[in-house]
Amino acid sequence: MPNVVFISPKGGAGKTTAAVVLALGLAARGRRVALIDSDPNKPLVNWGALPGRVSTISIHPAPTVSDIRDAAREASRRNPDWVILDTEGTERGTAVLAALRFDIALTPLAGSQLDLREAIKAAEIVGAFGRRGGRPIAHRALLTRVPAAIRPRMLKSVVAQLHEAGVQILPTPLLEKEAFRALFHIGGGFDSLERHGVWGADAARQNSEAYIADVEDLVRDAARPTASREARIV
Ligand SMILES: Nc1ncnc2c1ncn2[C@@H]1O[C@H](COP(=O)(O)OP(=O)(O)O)[C@@H](O)[C@H]1O
Numbered sequence: 001m002p003n004v005v006f007i008s009p010k011g012g013a014g015k016t017t018a019a020v021v022l023a024l025g026l027a028a029r030g031r032r033v034a035l036i037d038s039d040p041n042k043p044l045v046n047w048g049a050l051p052g053r054v055s056t057i058s059i060h061p062a063p064t065v066s067d068i069r070d071a072a073r074e075a076s077r078r079n080p081d082w083v084i085l086d087t088e089g090t091e092r093g094t095a096v097l098a099a100l101r102f103d104i105a106l107t108p109l110a111g112s113q114l115d116l117r118e119a120i121k122a123a124e125i126v127g128a129f130g131r132r133g134g135r136p137i138a139h140r141a142l143l144t145r146v147p148a149a150i151r152p153r154m155l156k157s158v159v160a161q162l163h164e165a166g167v168q169i170l171p172t173p174l175l176e177k178e179a180f181r182a183l184f185h186i187g188g189g190f191d192s193l194e195r196h197g198v199w200g201a202d203a204a205r206q207n208s209e210a211y212i213a214d215v216e217d218l219v220r221d222a223a224r225p226t227a228s229r230e231a232r233i234v
Pocket residue numbers: 010011012013014015016017018089144145146174175176177178180181
């Protein structure tokens with residue numbers, strides 16, 4: 001059962017959106033998903049209270065770090081195939097790493113210099129935690145809010161600087177789409193958006209499918225014994 005954490009010391013980076021989009025995509029592929037909401041503002045709990053709730057996604061609030069283990073226990077009673085944890089965008093949010101065992105950590109960032117610094121910080125925190133705990137967590141930056149039509153120069157520079165800092169990037173970026181924002185006022189998933197006539201819902205769904213395939217690849221890769229991973233690189 002893969003455990004995924006969305007982590008970034010920066011608020012507004014796109015964590016909650018990326019967590020919900022991942023949960024929806026996995027649910028559409030027939031997986032049972034438990035979402036743990038460890039942001040005290042409870043964005044996932046609020047999304048789940050809207051109409052159109054997806055029955056195979058359960059949502060478990062953990063308003064403080066000390067609630068996370070209880071929320072994870074409650075989540076495991078639903079026999080999920082995946083557990084996804086959304087954190088608050090502060091340095092305190094990164095304390096969740098100590099509370100649960102994670103296979104992969106994703107740090108969303110928009111193509112801006114401010115987000116870049118915070119994403120590198122997140123990669124360092126996750127890396128240091130893995131080294132201390134002796135169990136590495138696969139970490140990837142996830143570019144998000146990327147304009148669909150043009151690739152601005154700023155974004156290219158951000159990608160280059162991530163590479164330079166040794167931060168690996170998930171291949172598919174999430175695009176800047178009104179449909180991703182609309183999930184949080186309409187509720188449910190892309191079907192609900194289509195029923196409400198939200199423009200671009202289908203393009204958002206297609207973008208999300210490529211992103212989910214990347215996350216599944218990453219989980220598969222992280223599960224491989226180190227020896228075979230090294231062999232692949234050679
Ligand atoms: N891919 C996207 N396209 C359009 N808007 C987005 C996208 N990702 C995030 N947003 C918007 O950006 C804001 C911050 O996103 P959110 O997921 O709440 O970030 P975080 O959880 O890191 O604070 C929200 O208003 C959200 O609707």
